[in-house]
Amino acid sequence: MKRTFLQIVFMISSCVTILAQSDSAFADGNMLYSEGNYEEAISKYQDILDDGMESAELYYNMGNAAFRSNKIGYSVVYYRKALKADPGFEPAAQNLKYVSLYLEDKLESVPELFLKRWKSQFFNIFPLEVWSFISIALFVLTLICLLLYVFGSFMWVKKTGFYLGIISLLIMVLSLSAAVNHHKNVKHPDKAVIISPSVVVKSSPSDSGTDLFVLHEGTDLITDDKVGEWIEIKIIDGRVGWVRSKTIEII
């Protein structure tokens, strides 16, 4: 009993120290950035990631520093990661838009089905944590409504309980699926960005494959299969091919 208590205390205190470390490293990184030492700022920020901590602002600042030190590919990676951590993080979206002016590949995206677009827009309203919290809260609300419906002594109470319960159950299912979707993206990320200045995309996972087309750093991809060090990729205009895994960075 005493031991478990001590363990918990130890866990909490280590958590607190890591958080404090992260905060001070973040401040140091910002200082280096302001002085113009972008490379050092990135390595300072990277220390936080190495400690296993992340935040949208951290990724965003790394994106800025990468952009300032002319690593366009990495700046896209970090802005995307910032948006992944917080889909509603407006500065990251704006800078990503600005940085994309510097990209060499101008690809026309295949227009998505409106339902799919709506779905991803809806899912991106909140980050994962918020969605999971919302779904739990709605679950509780649904149960309360059910109680009202069953035990309400008056008709209007029963009716309110019934309709409110159905609505909250629906929203709960949606938010839970959003959370699961986010979770899948976190556990099995399929989006990536090219970080090598230029990459020849092959038709098959070997050097002897036919050269299909050339992509340049900062281009967004969706990854698919993996064979050895080769990854099958799909670009937004729908073309597919194989590239070496070290030329891209998974978001």
Added chain:
Amino acid sequence: MKFRIHILFIIALFSGIQLSAQKVQFVANAPGTVKVGQQFQYTIEGNAKGNIKLPSVEGMEILQGPFSSFSTSTQWVNGKMTARTSNSYTYVCRANKEGELKIPPATIKVKKTEYVSNEVSIQVIGSSTSRTQTNNTATTVSDQGAAQTPGESEPIYLRVTPSKREVYVGEQLVSELKIYTRVQTRPTGGLKDIPYEGFYKHVIDPDQSSQTEIIKGEQYVTQVLQRHVLIPQKSGKMVIAPFESEWTLPQRVQRQRTDNPFDDFFDDPFFGGVQNVPVKISTKPVTINVLPFPEGAPNGFTGGVGSLKMNAKLSAGSVKENDALSIIVTVSGTGNISLLGAPKVDFPPDHDVYEPTRSEKVNTSGNRLTGTVTFEYPMVARHAGKFRISPIAFAWFDPATKKYNTVETEEFIFTVEKGEGSEQNGQIYVPGMMAEDVENIGTDILDIQRTSSEFAKIGNSPISRTTYWISYLVFFILFILTGGLLRIYFKQKADVRLTKNRKANKLARKRLNTADKARKTGKAELFFEETEKAIWGYLGDKLGLELSSLSRDKVIEILESKKVQEEVSTELFRIMDDCEFSRYAPTQEKSNMDSLYEDAVKLINRLEQRIQ
């Protein structure tokens, strides 16, 4: 006459044999007196060919030479013929010192024997007032035979000689086109400029003087024909392409050989056996390695190379609105002045800025391009206020130190005062009259975030934790528990009501019995009280309500909702009113009590039928 000439030729033919038998001797000659700085000729004459060696003499400078000339002369005097072969070596010299100048004997090596000439002394007198021109025009080529000697090195050739073989882009070098000749020659139809592709070129006057140089033992007269300052425009191996020009060369005309042995004699140039022939001469290609600028060009580098300086000034410190002012940037020094780009000036936004104008002055000094270039940046102030122009940086590359240098001016501040419209260009500019969009002066990424939201563990998603799903389960169990408890509670409550409901009739009857007893014994007040209690108690039990919460309005409401006829409720309230009224009435009639009792029994029966 014809006979005489023949005789002469015959003698001349034999004179060569005679000559070889002659005693070899050399005599040096020079003028007796010369002025300081004056050129004079020092000649050594002899009757044999050889290699001459003149020791250096203090106070005398050999300008040119030795020019050798060979002549044969035959004299016929008073019936006596003398044939002479003479070989002379001439030096053009200049005395530099006043006083007696002794030229020591020269040594002439003929075959393997060395001969010595005589010593000559010259009196050098005070400097001449008018110094003789040192520039010698046209070359004096005495050895005309050289043109005809085949197998030897070329009699004439052109060379392009750059001063440097490895330069940086924009670095100056001097390139000369030089002629080396052993014959008298001139270009046919003038000489064109060498194109020098890939270079910026600037012509410098070559000094016209010709010189004598010994190259591979041969004596050449050389002259610089063209001299250019070159500035390479791009890096890499730059090749100066062969440059071809046409020259007139004296050449022996081959005659038809006859048996006539005198033909050789006529071949002598003296007799016009030489003709001027145009010859094309080409230079050899010359490669110059042009290095690119080293990495790390600083801000403000506009391609300047050399040793430069910059200063800038503002034409006026304060102007009125809509007046023009300008920044004048002057770059001067040695370098590629003509190829300089204008330095960047950051004007404050909201002013009309025009393209800078440039004016340059370039001259050469000591084979180097120097000069001044002035950039003027005109600008029209549109709004009143105090403005600053950030310092102008100008950087250039110094090939001597292989480093970039930067100078920076201080910042310029000027004030614009409110003016009463501009008269000079006819437009009246009133601030605020023209709506101005807020222009983007420059776009950039947004700045970093100073604070971060709480850091979270990477890959930490709540729904991957079992606690998240357990919390759902916990809430569901809570729900079931609450539901069960509520159910039990409501059930119990319903049971209480049911028993009360069932017993309502019994209870009412009991009370009515008590009322009946009171009626029979004549206790009127007790009778009315019990009757009222019986009816109220019945209603309370039957409708599941507490007696305290019973009111007439509530009873009407419930009875209406239970679809009880209105006459029943009217009857109910009539009995209630009667009871209350009669209870406190002074006189109680028996008949009244009887009818009320019957009505109350009937009412409860009816209610019992209606309300379940």
